[in-house]
C-alpha cells in the first residue's frame with residue numbers, strides 16, 4: 464500500500480473498488496483469524512447498520528417481545544421496558560463492534576489480551592456452545608417455514624435446505640454476509656410490516672391495550688429480555704466490522720451497529736408485544752404457523768414464510784461463521800497457527816452444520832424449550848466476558864493491543880492469565896442469587912418478588928473487581944503493535 468497514489472488508496476479504503484484478491488474480495492473470503500491489512504479494508508458504517516438491522520428482522524425477536532406480555536407486563540410498559548433494554552444492551556454490543564476497524568481482528572481472539580492465549584479457550588468454548596445452540600433452534604424454526612412455504616411434509620427437508628443455504632453463505636463469508644444483511648433488512652421489514660397490518664385488521668385487542676398498569680417485576684423483566692437479547696450479540700460483533708477502514712471514526716463505528724440493532728429489535732419486539740396482547744398464546748405454541756395464518760391468502764402466506772426464512776438466514780449465517788471463527792481461534796491457540804486456510808474453514812463450516820442438522824432433527828419441541836433456557840443460561844457466561852473485554856480495551860490498555868502477542872503463548876499475554884479467569888468465574892457465580900428463570904429462582908430474586916437483574920449484576924460486579932486487577936495484569940504497550948508481515952498504509956493514523 465505504500466506506493467499507491469492517494470486517490471486509489473481512498474477508493475480501496477472506502478469501498479469503491481474491489482479489494483485485492485487476497486481479502487474479502489467479491490468472492491470467497493480468504494481470511495479468518497488473522498489481521499486484515501489496509502489494502503483489503505472496505506465498506507462503511509452504514510453496512511453495519513443494515514447488517515444489524517437485518518439480523519433483528521427475525522421471528523425469534525418477535526417471540527422475545529411477546530414474552531414480556533406473557534410474563535405479565537402491559538403493552539405500554541412492555542414497549543418502554545424493552546426499548547430501555549435494547550439501548551443498554553445495544554450500547555455494550557456496539558462497543559465490541561467498534562473494536563473491529565481499529566484492530567482488524569475477529570471478536571473473540573481479542574479475549575487473549577485478557578485471558579492469555581490458552582486461557583481464551585474458556586470463553587471460546589462457551590461461545591461455540593452459544594452459536595451452536597442458537598443455530599440448532601433457529602434451524603428448526605426456519606426449516607418449518609421452508610416446509611410451510613412449499614407445502615412439504617417431511618420435517619428433515621426444510622432443516623436440510625436451510626442448513627445448506629447457511630453453509631454456502633458462511634463459506635463465501637464477510638462480503639456476502641453483508642449483502643444478505645441488506646436483503647434481509649428490506650425483506651424482513653416488509654414481512655413484519657405486513658404481519659403487523661394484518662394483525663391490526665383481524666384482531667380485537669383485549670383489555671391489555673387499554674389497561675396501563677405499572678408493575679416493577681414485569682417491567683424489569685422486559686428490560687432484561689431486550690438487554691439480554693442485545694448482549695448475546697456481543698461475541699459476534701467485530702467479526703463483521705473488521706474490514707472497515709482502520710481510520711473509521713469511533714463514533715460511526717459504534718453508532719452503525721447500535722442504531723441498526725436497537726431499531727431492528729425494537730420493531731420486531733414491539734410487533735411481538737402486540738401479537739401477544741391480541742391473545743397470542745397460540746403464537747408462542749406455533750410461531751411460524753401463526754404468522755402464516757395471518758396472511759390473506761396462500762401466496763401472501765408463502766411470502767411471509769419466505770421473509771421468515773431470510774430473516775433467520777442472516778443470523779444463522781452469523782452463527783455458523785462465528786462458530787467456525789471461534790473453533791479456529793480456539794484450535795489455533797494450541798497449534799500456534801495465526802491463520803486458517805479457506806479449505807479448513809469450509810470443512811469447519813460443513814462440520815458445524817452437520818452437527819446442527821443432526822441436533823435439529825433429533826429435537827422434539829420439548830427439547831427446544833429446554834434448550835432455550837440453556838442458551839439463556841449461557842448469557843450468564845458472556846456478561847462477565849463482555850465487561851472484562853471492554854474494560855480492558857477501552858479503559859485499561861486504551862486500544863493499544865499487541866497484536867502479534869495474541870498469536871503466541873510466549874508473548875506479552877502469556878498462556879493463561881489466572882486472575883482474569885478467577886474474576887470471570889466470580890462474575891458468573893455472582894449472578895446466581897439474582898437469577899429468576901423458569902428453572903431456578905435465586906434467593907435475592909425471590910426477595911425482590913421475582914425481578915431479574917442478574918445481567919446488570921454480572922456486568923457491574925465483574926467490571927468493579929476486574930478494573931484494579933486488569934490495570935496491573937500486563938505490561939501494556941503505549942500504542943498498537945502490528946504484525947510485521949501485515950501491510951499497512953503509513954498515511955493512516957489509527958484512531
Ligand SMILES: Nc1ccnc(=O)[nH]1
Nearest residue numbers: 523597601695696778
Ligand atoms: N444472538 C442470537 C439471538 C437470536 N438468535 C440467534 O441466532 N442469535
